Amino acid sequence: MALDHALLVSLLEKPSSGYELARRFDRSIGYFWHATHQQIYRVLARMEASQWIHADVRAGETAPDRKVFTVTKGGRAELSRWMAEPLDPEGTRNALMVKMRGAAFGDPRDLIAELEHHRATHANRLTCYRIIEARDFAGTLDPQRALQYMVHKAGLRFEQGWLEWCEEALDLLRSMKPVTQRRTTS
Amino acid sequence: MALDHALLVSLLEKPSSGYELARRFDRSIGYFWHATHQQIYRVLARMEASQWIHADVRAGETAPDRKVFTVTKGGRAELSRWMAEPLDPEGTRNALMVKMRGAAFGDPRDLIAELEHHRATHANRLTCYRIIEARDFAGTLDPQRALQYMVHKAGLRFEQGWLEWCEEALDLLRSMKPVTQRRTTS
DNA sequence: CCCAGCATGTAAGAGGTTACATGATTGC
DNA sequence: GCAATCATGTAACCTCTTACATGCTGGG
Numbered sequence: 001m002a003l004d005h006a007l008l009v010s011l012l013e014k015p016s017s018g019y020e021l022a023r024r025f026d027r028s029i030g031y032f033w034h035a036t037h038q039q040i041y042r043v044l045a046r047m048e049a050s051q052w053i054h055a056d057v058r059a060g061e062t063a064p065d066r067k068v069f070t071v072t073k074g075g076r077a078e079l080s081r082w083m084a085e086p087l088d089p090e091g092t093r094n095a096l097m098v099k100m101r102g103a104a105f106g107d108p109r110d111l112i113a114e115l116e117h118h119r120a121t122h123a124n125r126l127t128c129y130r131i132i133e134a135r136d137f138a139g140t141l142d143p144q145r146a147l148q149y150m151v152h153k154a155g156l157r158f159e160q161g162w163l164e165w166c167e168e169a170l171d172l173l174r175s176m177k178p179v180t181q182r183r184t185t186s
Numbered sequence: 187m188a189l190d191h192a193l194l195v196s197l198l199e200k201p202s203s204g205y206e207l208a209r210r211f212d213r214s215i216g217y218f219w220h221a222t223h224q225q226i227y228r229v230l231a232r233m234e235a236s237q238w239i240h241a242d243v244r245a246g247e248t249a250p251d252r253k254v255f256t257v258t259k260g261g262r263a264e265l266s267r268w269m270a271e272p273l274d275p276e277g278t279r280n281a282l283m284v285k286m287r288g289a290a291f292g293d294p295r296d297l298i299a300e301l302e303h304h305r306a307t308h309a310n311r312l313t314c315y316r317i318i319e320a321r322d323f324a325g326t327l328d329p330q331r332a333l334q335y336m337v338h339k340a341g342l343r344f345e346q347g348w349l350e351w352c353e354e355a356l357d358l359l360r361s362m363k364p365v366t367q368r369r370t371t372s
Numbered sequence: 373c374c375c376a377g378c379a380t381g382t383a384a385g386a387g388g389t390t391a392c393a394t395g396a397t398t399g400c
Numbered sequence: 401g402c403a404a405t406c407a408t409g410t411a412a413c414c415t416c417t418t419a420c421a422t423g424c425t426g427g428g
Contacts, residue, residue, distance in 0.1 A: 002279070002284060005281075008288070009287050009288040012290075013287070030277070031278070032278055032283035032284070033279050033283065033284055034277025076291070079288060079291065083285055083289070086300060086303065087281050087282060087285070087304075089307060090279065091216070092217070092219075093218070093220060093276065094219065095188045095219075097337045097340060098188060098191055098218070098219055099273070100336055100337045101195050101215075102191065102195040102198075102269055103269070104329060104334075105195070106266055108329060110269065111269070114272060117272065143290060143362055144290035146358060147286050150354070150358055151286050154280075157351055161343050161344060164343070169336050172333075172336055176332070
């Protein structure tokens with residue numbers, strides 16, 4: 001259960017409502033931990049019951065009510081516990097790689113459009129990350145910032161990696177003749 | 187439901203029993219799509235019911251019975267359908283990045299051991315990938331092999347990337363003084 | 373007035389994890 | 401004889417995704 005801990009870190013960085021967290025999980029934090037708002041609300045409710053977080057209801061005079069969550073001592077203790085426990089290596093799941101291998105059993109060129117789309121996505125993200133880098137991580141950084149920058153750099157590195165790989169894969173696919181179907185054993 | 191399609195590709199590459207698939211998902215295919223044997227058996231049963239695959243029971247004279255699955259025409263059709271449908275970009279989930287940001291709320295140096303372990307893991311995998319590369323992807327490759335090699339190259343690229351990032355992150359962590367706890371808002 | 377955005381949720385179902393269960397063979 | 405490996409599964413549980421549901425405010 002690591003979404004819990006991602007939310008705890010996020011709330012330590014800035015106490016927020018579920019809605020705000022959901023939006024942040026579409027951006028900065030979401031670049032390395034994805035979650036939908038339904039998931040977030042459910043986990044927040046669970047963590048409040050466990051007293052890891054505390055809700056401060058801001059009744060909306062004008063806007064709708066907001067429940068602003070802050071991390072309690074119990075929550076910090078739980079985070080420490082989790083931080084100390086070694087991570088079991090997470091199994092990756094990349095459907096594009098499945099498609100690449102699957103391409104051998106049809107016309108590989110059919111994958112070109114998909115790859116081009118991926119390349120464009122990674123190029124966009126890379127541009128976006130570079131803008132954020134220039135804006136948020138220039139000059140001298142305090143420890144918290146430095147750690148965030150290191151995470152950001154992982155993002156940059158991997159978008160760059162994907163981009164280069166997409167180029168390479170596109171070169172390969174484009175060089176392949178429309179092949180005849182490979183033998184089946186059906 | 188992409189495990190289904192990963193299994194279809196895997197069975198097209200080589201008709202196999204559930205057990206064999208489970209072992210392959212701990213190795214080559216598993217490098218980009220992880221699955222446990224329980225999951226595999228369940229999906230195989232479902233796909234057999236859908237007639238995407240066909241079981242050929244090899245009664246074991248000596249060894250236990252094996253059910254060898256092959257992909258049917260229906261299975262190939264389903265794979266084609268899935269291959270043609272655009273992939274929605276998958277949300278990444280990397281707990282190590284959560285820990286990096288979480289390190290700001292404790293002593294960052296506590297993460298050093300974890301990072302060193304990750305670095306060693308990636309270094310090992312990289313070595314392993316390079317051995318496989320030299321063994322399986324040398325010389326001229328047929329289309330299927332070329333596609334597999336491209337997937338393999340993604341693996342190499344990302345292990346390399348992680349390795350470099352781990353080094354960088356370790357440099358940062360080691361340069362950080364044991365910090366005092368940051369302020370809380372509990 | 374309507375639509376976009378703010379803000380919070382419920383419910384059903386698919387997918388994934390962990391623990392349990394069985395039985396045969398091969399090598400020590 | 402015992403442990404490891406081969407080989408197949410069931411059951412319970414948790415997590416995640418998708419669809420639905422509600423109501424308010426501000427701008428065109």
